[in-house]
Amino acid sequence: MHTVASDDDDDDPSLPSGVNGNGAEVRANNNGSPDQESVVRDDTTTIGALQRYMEINSQQDPRKKTRIMLTLCFAYIPDFTTDIFPYNHKVFVNSKRQHKPSRAVLKKEIQRRNPLLKGYKNRPTAYLLLMLAEEKFKLPNVDMDYLQRFLLEYKTDCENKIMGSTSDSCCDPPTATTTTTTTTTPTSTANATATPRMTTDDRLRLIEAFHSEKAKRKMLVTQGCLNLQESDARHSVIIALGDYFDTVSRVFNDETWVPTLTSLPDLHPDLADARELPLKEYRTTRATVKEIHTEMTNHLRAMVMKWEQSGNGGQQRSDDDEDWGTFDPDLVVDGGDDDRRNFLPEGNNAATKYYLLYFWHKLDKDGYLQMNLVKLPNRVKSSTSLTVSQSATKRPKTSDRQPDPVRQPDVLAARTMNARVGAEERRIGNEEVEERRIENDEIEERRIDRENEEVEERHIRNQERHTGNEETEERRIRNEDRHTGNEGFEERRIRMEERRIGIEERRIGMEERRLRNEEINTSTKLRMELTGKILQLDREMEAIGNPSNSLYGKLNKAKRKYEQLLDSSEGIIH
Incomplete structure (x- = not known):
C-alpha cells in the first residue's frame, strides 16, 4: 500500500518527451496512441532512455532525482510501497514527501510515452498511477532492470543510514543513484492510515521533554542571557529557543527515553499515580512543539493571573513580586489544599486539560515559570539609581546645555546596545519570516495530501459499490475508449x-x-x-x-x- 502524494508543481524534473523507454523516437497516430510500427526498437542497447536521462542530468538536485525514480517505481513496479521498513523508519521522518509519488512526474511520464494523449492532466495521482500500470505503458526490459537496480541500492543505502544513525537528528534520503524496493498496488492507496491524534499522555510526555536534561541545557541559555546589559535585546532569546524546540522534538520522538510521571495527588486526582510515559503512535516536529508550547503558555498565563487575583494562592500578591505565580503551601488561605485545579480553562475538553497543572508544577519547580509566561522579574528590568526630579525653571537651550558626565557613559552604551539590538532584530525577523514561509508550505502540502487522499477514497468506494454492475462496466468502457481512442467501443x-x-x-x-x-x-x-x-x-x-x-x-x-x-x-x- 502506498500513500498518494500531493499535487506537485509542473516544473519538477522528469523524463524528456517524445522518447520511448528504449531511447527511440515515438511517432503518434491520429487517435493519440503510440504507433507501434513507427517505434524503432533496439534491444541490443545496454543503456535505456531512463538511465541516459538520469546520467545526462546529473547536475540536478539529488533529492529531486531520487523522487523521480521513486515515482517511476510506484508506477511500474507491482505492489511497490514506502509504508514499510526501512522507508517508514523515524530516521526519514522529514523525508515523507520524497517517499510519495509525484503527480507532476507522472504527468510528464505519460506525455513522454504518448505525446498526443489528452484528458489526463487534471486527474488525481491515483488515476495517473492506474494509467501507467496498463499493459500499453509497460517499460522495456532495459529500463525495468535499471529501476530494479536503483531500488536495491536505495534500500541498502536506507538500511545503512538507519544502522549508522547514532544521534537524534534525521538523515537526508540518498541521492538519485541510490535505490529502494518494496511494494504496493496503486489501487490500495485509500487504505493509508490517518495521522494519530495527540492524547493527554502524549502532552504529559511532551511536558517531561520540555524539562529533560538535554532540553534544560538549552533553556538555561535563555535564562543566562537575561542580565541587565542584554535585557533590552530580548529577541536574542529566540536564537536559543530555536534549538530548544528542536531538542524537545527529538527527545519526545526517542523510543528509548521513557520518563516517569510525578505523583501529585493534591494537584489533581488524575495525577495521583506515578506511571511511565512511553512513546506511542504520535510523533512531533519542531513546528508542532512550538505551536503546543505557545498554546499551553497562553492558557497557563490566564490561569495564573486569575489564581493570583483571587487570593486563593498568594493572597493577592502584586504582579511585581519575585514569587508571582509560584505555589507556597504556607500562603494558602485558611489552611486549604491546592485549589489550582479550579482555574482550569472551561470548554468541551476541560476535563482533559489537567496537563496544564502539571506544566505549571514543572515550570515552578525548575524556576522557569515567569520566563515562560513572558514576564520579566525585577532583577532584569530597566532601572537607574538616579533620582528623577522635575525642575521648576525653564530648561536651557540645547546649545547651552553641557553633557552630563555621570550619564554620558550610559548614553554611549545605550546607543551601542540599540544599534546591536536593531541589527539582531532585523536578522531574527528575516529568520522568522522564512520560518513562517516554510510552515505555511508544510501546511499547504498537508492540505493537498488530505484532498488527494479523500479523492482517492471516494474513487475506490465508488468502484467497490458498483462492482458487478453492468452500467458501471459500460461507463468504464466508455471512459476508456474516450481517453485511449479505442475504435472497438461502438x-x-x-x-x-x-x-x-x-x-x-x-x-x-x-x-x-x-x-x-x-x-x-x-x-x-x-x-x-x-x-x-x-x-x-x-x-x-x-x-x-x-x-x-x-x-x-x-x-x-x-x-x-x-x-x-x-x-x-x-x-x-x-
Missing part, C-alpha cells in the same frame, strides 16, 4: 445493447407464458365446475324420469346452458 456498445434487448425479450416471453398458464388454469377450473354441474343435473333428471314434468324441463334447459359454456371454454385452452 462494437462493444452494440453487443451490450443486443444483450440487453435479448434479456428484455426473454423476460417478456416468460411473462406471456405465465399469463397463458394462468388463463389455462382458470379455464380448467371452470370446465371442472361446469362438468360437475351437468353430472348433478343428469342425476336429478334420472330421478324424475318423466320428461313431461315441468321440473324435468327446467333441469334440461339448465343442462344445455352449462354445456354451451363448457364448449366455449374449450376454445380458450386451445
Whole structure:
C-alpha cells in the first residue's frame, strides 16, 4: 500500500518527451496512441532512455532525482510501497514527501510515452498511477532492470543510514543513484492510515521533554542571557529557543527515553499515580512543539493571573513580586489544599486539560515559570539609581546645555546596545519570516495530501459499490475508449445493447407464458365446475324420469346452458 502524494508543481524534473523507454523516437497516430510500427526498437542497447536521462542530468538536485525514480517505481513496479521498513523508519521522518509519488512526474511520464494523449492532466495521482500500470505503458526490459537496480541500492543505502544513525537528528534520503524496493498496488492507496491524534499522555510526555536534561541545557541559555546589559535585546532569546524546540522534538520522538510521571495527588486526582510515559503512535516536529508550547503558555498565563487575583494562592500578591505565580503551601488561605485545579480553562475538553497543572508544577519547580509566561522579574528590568526630579525653571537651550558626565557613559552604551539590538532584530525577523514561509508550505502540502487522499477514497468506494454492475462496466468502457481512442467501443456498445434487448425479450416471453398458464388454469377450473354441474343435473333428471314434468324441463334447459359454456371454454385452452 502506498500513500498518494500531493499535487506537485509542473516544473519538477522528469523524463524528456517524445522518447520511448528504449531511447527511440515515438511517432503518434491520429487517435493519440503510440504507433507501434513507427517505434524503432533496439534491444541490443545496454543503456535505456531512463538511465541516459538520469546520467545526462546529473547536475540536478539529488533529492529531486531520487523522487523521480521513486515515482517511476510506484508506477511500474507491482505492489511497490514506502509504508514499510526501512522507508517508514523515524530516521526519514522529514523525508515523507520524497517517499510519495509525484503527480507532476507522472504527468510528464505519460506525455513522454504518448505525446498526443489528452484528458489526463487534471486527474488525481491515483488515476495517473492506474494509467501507467496498463499493459500499453509497460517499460522495456532495459529500463525495468535499471529501476530494479536503483531500488536495491536505495534500500541498502536506507538500511545503512538507519544502522549508522547514532544521534537524534534525521538523515537526508540518498541521492538519485541510490535505490529502494518494496511494494504496493496503486489501487490500495485509500487504505493509508490517518495521522494519530495527540492524547493527554502524549502532552504529559511532551511536558517531561520540555524539562529533560538535554532540553534544560538549552533553556538555561535563555535564562543566562537575561542580565541587565542584554535585557533590552530580548529577541536574542529566540536564537536559543530555536534549538530548544528542536531538542524537545527529538527527545519526545526517542523510543528509548521513557520518563516517569510525578505523583501529585493534591494537584489533581488524575495525577495521583506515578506511571511511565512511553512513546506511542504520535510523533512531533519542531513546528508542532512550538505551536503546543505557545498554546499551553497562553492558557497557563490566564490561569495564573486569575489564581493570583483571587487570593486563593498568594493572597493577592502584586504582579511585581519575585514569587508571582509560584505555589507556597504556607500562603494558602485558611489552611486549604491546592485549589489550582479550579482555574482550569472551561470548554468541551476541560476535563482533559489537567496537563496544564502539571506544566505549571514543572515550570515552578525548575524556576522557569515567569520566563515562560513572558514576564520579566525585577532583577532584569530597566532601572537607574538616579533620582528623577522635575525642575521648576525653564530648561536651557540645547546649545547651552553641557553633557552630563555621570550619564554620558550610559548614553554611549545605550546607543551601542540599540544599534546591536536593531541589527539582531532585523536578522531574527528575516529568520522568522522564512520560518513562517516554510510552515505555511508544510501546511499547504498537508492540505493537498488530505484532498488527494479523500479523492482517492471516494474513487475506490465508488468502484467497490458498483462492482458487478453492468452500467458501471459500460461507463468504464466508455471512459476508456474516450481517453485511449479505442475504435472497438461502438462494437462493444452494440453487443451490450443486443444483450440487453435479448434479456428484455426473454423476460417478456416468460411473462406471456405465465399469463397463458394462468388463463389455462382458470379455464380448467371452470370446465371442472361446469362438468360437475351437468353430472348433478343428469342425476336429478334420472330421478324424475318423466320428461313431461315441468321440473324435468327446467333441469334440461339448465343442462344445455352449462354445456354451451363448457364448449366455449374449450376454445380458450386451445
